[in-house]
Amino acid sequence: MADNLNVEKEPLFSKKNIGLVKDPLVDNNPVTVQVLGICSALAITAELKASVIMALSVIFVLAAGNVLISLLRNLIPPSIRIIAQLVVVAALVIIVDLTLKAYVPDLAKKLSVFVGLIITNCIIMGRFEAFALGNGPWKSFLDGVGNAAGYGLILVIVGFFRELLGSGKLFGFPVFGDPVEKTGLYALGYENNGFMLLAPMALITLGLIIGFQRSRNKSLIETN
Amino acid sequence: MGLKQNLHNLKEKYRGTKFEQGFNALHTFLYLPNTTTHGGTHVKDATDLKRVMNTVIMAMIPVLIFGMFNAGYQHYLQINGTAEFLTMDNFIIGLKKVVPMLLVSYGVGLGIEFIFATVKKHEVEEGYLVTGMLVPLIMPVDLPLWMLAVAVAFGVVIGKELFGGTGMNILNPALTIRAFLFFNWAAWMSGDKVWVHGAVDGVKKISGTDAISGETVLGALAANKPLPENWDAMNSFLGFIPGSIGETSTLLILVGAAFLILTGIGSARIMLSAVIGAAVMGLIFNGIVDANVITESSKFYSLMNFPFWQHLLVGGIAFGIVFMATDPVSAAQTSTGKIIYGFLIGFFSILIRVFNPAYPEGVMMAILLLNVFAPTIDHYVVQANVKRRMKRLKVKTT
Numbered sequence: 001m002a003d004n005l006n007v008e009k010e011p012l013f014s015k016k017n018i019g020l021v022k023d024p025l026v027d028n029n030p031v032t033v034q035v036l037g038i039c040s041a042l043a044i045t046a047e048l049k050a051s052v053i054m055a056l057s058v059i060f061v062l063a064a065g066n067v068l069i070s071l072l073r074n075l076i077p078p079s080i081r082i083i084a085q086l087v088v089v090a091a092l093v094i095i096v097d098l099t100l101k102a103y104v105p106d107l108a109k110k111l112s113v114f115v116g117l118i119i120t121n122c123i124i125m126g127r128f129e130a131f132a133l134g135n136g137p138w139k140s141f142l143d144g145v146g147n148a149a150g151y152g153l154i155l156v157i158v159g160f161f162r163e164l165l166g167s168g169k170l171f172g173f174p175v176f177g178d179p180v181e182k183t184g185l186y187a188l189g190y191e192n193n194g195f196m197l198l199a200p201m202a203l204i205t206l207g208l209i210i211g212f213q214r215s216r217n218k219s220l221i222e223t224n
Numbered sequence: 225m226g227l228k229q230n231l232h233n234l235k236e237k238y239r240g241t242k243f244e245q246g247f248n249a250l251h252t253f254l255y256l257p258n259t260t261t262h263g264g265t266h267v268k269d270a271t272d273l274k275r276v277m278n279t280v281i282m283a284m285i286p287v288l289i290f291g292m293f294n295a296g297y298q299h300y301l302q303i304n305g306t307a308e309f310l311t312m313d314n315f316i317i318g319l320k321k322v323v324p325m326l327l328v329s330y331g332v333g334l335g336i337e338f339i340f341a342t343v344k345k346h347e348v349e350e351g352y353l354v355t356g357m358l359v360p361l362i363m364p365v366d367l368p369l370w371m372l373a374v375a376v377a378f379g380v381v382i383g384k385e386l387f388g389g390t391g392m393n394i395l396n397p398a399l400t401i402r403a404f405l406f407f408n409w410a411a412w413m414s415g416d417k418v419w420v421h422g423a424v425d426g427v428k429k430i431s432g433t434d435a436i437s438g439e440t441v442l443g444a445l446a447a448n449k450p451l452p453e454n455w456d457a458m459n460s461f462l463g464f465i466p467g468s469i470g471e472t473s474t475l476l477i478l479v480g481a482a483f484l485i486l487t488g489i490g491s492a493r494i495m496l497s498a499v500i501g502a503a504v505m506g507l508i509f510n511g512i513v514d515a516n517v518i519t520e521s522s523k524f525y526s527l528m529n530f531p532f533w534q535h536l537l538v539g540g541i542a543f544g545i546v547f548m549a550t551d552p553v554s555a556a557q558t559s560t561g562k563i564i565y566g567f568l569i570g571f572f573s574i575l576i577r578v579f580n581p582a583y584p585e586g587v588m589m590a591i592l593l594l595n596v597f598a599p600t601i602d603h604y605v606v607q608a609n610v611k612r613r614m615k616r617l618k619v620k621t622t
Binding site for chain 1: 409
């Protein structure tokens with residue numbers, strides 16, 4: 001609340017504000033550093049397209065939700081704030097769900113329950129609790145975009161490897177050739193890695209990303 | 225100047241550089257290390273990790289040779305209808321198939337071990353010597369080598385090095401490699417096309433009646449097909465059936481088991497309790513069939529009706545129990561724990577075998593599953609012991 005007082009003096013894109021977006025992308029990534037939102041990261045990343053749609057949905061829900069909660073923060077009694085937050089997320093998720101069903105029905109079917117489960121994505125409740133309840137709308141918006149983008153970034157990376165190695169495609173476009181007609185790489189005897197399409201391999205891919213990140217940035221390594 | 229002296233000199237030359245570990249490993253692999261432990265009293269024994277590993281490899285040599293013959297034998301048996309077993313042709317087919325697999329397995333696996341040792345600056349560990357030998361023995365004969373290489377790299381890096389290398393892995397590395405292959409390229413690791421050399425090509429080239437069938441006993445049973453006459457119990461015991469390269473001959477696996485037990489390296493507890501576990505599960509299934517709960521219309525009928533002792537002769541269960549369940553790193557460590565661990569491996573092997581036709585051989589899954597539970601089993605065994613002794617203490621003091 002304290003920095004609410006001097007919010008007038010701060011330029012719109014001050015270093016601190018940009019940090020709100022930049023930090024959660026890498027150094028404080030909600031998935032790889034805080035290890036939140038893992039379930040959906042494992043469940044829907046078998047295809048790049050689904051990952052991107054999921055990332056965009058979460059960016060929308062988290063950014064809009066953060067702004068709404070931030071605006072309401074002085075009206076919500078602390079004792080029932082979780083319920084109030086849930087109402088906000090639920091409303092936004094329903095908007096996303098209906099939009100997807102209307103415009104990309106195939107993909108909506110594939111994402112199935114996981115769009116609805118954005119409600120329970122720990123990142124969203126976490127940001128509401130940790131940030132939006134104590135900061136102004138603009139900062140909350142930036143924080144929401146940053147965290148959701150950090151989540152989306154990991155989703156897209158995992159989705160990229162899983163779709164490329166698992167089905168030999170990117171966004172549904174066959175990169176390695178046709179596995180049935182045996183063209184391109186398949187003519188040399190290459191075959192798709194079916195394991196990449198299963199959830200365990202998503203977990204291992206995620207683990208490798210976390211390991212890689214921590215090997216580059218030693219300050220992230222826990223010391224317990 | 226002999227090779228040994230040369231290696232000594234090279235080792236001295238590279239001491240302190242990046243390649244120290246690599247040369248050290250080569251040197252100690254071929255000769256005794258020229259350093260001794262300083263101070264203290266030590267048990268004098270020639271057994272070190274390398275000797276343990278080499279003993280296990282020796283125990284596997286018979287099944288390896290047999291596997292090479294069998295690879296050719298099954299091939300010609302399918303083509304000609306009859307075949308001699310001990311012919312040069314058979315051996316050459318086996319040689320052509322198995323030796324490249326061995327080379328890939330050792331080349332990739334040891335290569336990664338050397339790289340890790342160099343980067344992490346620790347000694348090259350000997351753990352891969354056994355894994356590298358096990359890997360070709362548990363593969364179907366026509367597996368493409370690049371798949372094997374990818375799987376070995378995965379198994380060694382993810383299954384072993386990430387946990388801290390030899391002695392720290394929670395899963396058996398060879399089975400990690402096999403499980404990876406199985407889930408990644410299931411078409412090459414299961415089904416009725418891959419277990420006889422030439423069957424994959426044969427199906428492609430020859431259509432209709434001449435196609436080679438590459439089915440295993442378990443595959444046929446899972447599909448409720450009648451077994452051919454030459455797959456009787458005796459042939460399953462001696463090993464004249466199709467299957468992964470090294471697992472068909474139960475007789476030679478028993479020879480290996482005896483060797484491992486006599487040298488004190490393999491745990492007889494695990495082996496025996498696993499056999500009992502498998503027999504118990506097999507008897508339960510046989511009993512269910514005898515009680516007419518399951519009739520011939522059930523898709524599990526053939527596997528359930530298969531005599532329990534014959535379950536032990538077909539598939540990889542004998543090989544798994546002898547060479548993989550006994551892996552001292554990933555198995556349970558306590559004596560009681562070993563019995564529970566072994567029993568459950570046998571029990572689950574047959575259970576998975578019967579109820580999941582997608583995995584006609586359950587021993588891989590059973591061992592990996594129990595590998596994960598081994599520390600838990602040990603924990604409770606130790607706790608039970610603590611409790612028992614506390615009770616005794618209380619009785620004494622009161």
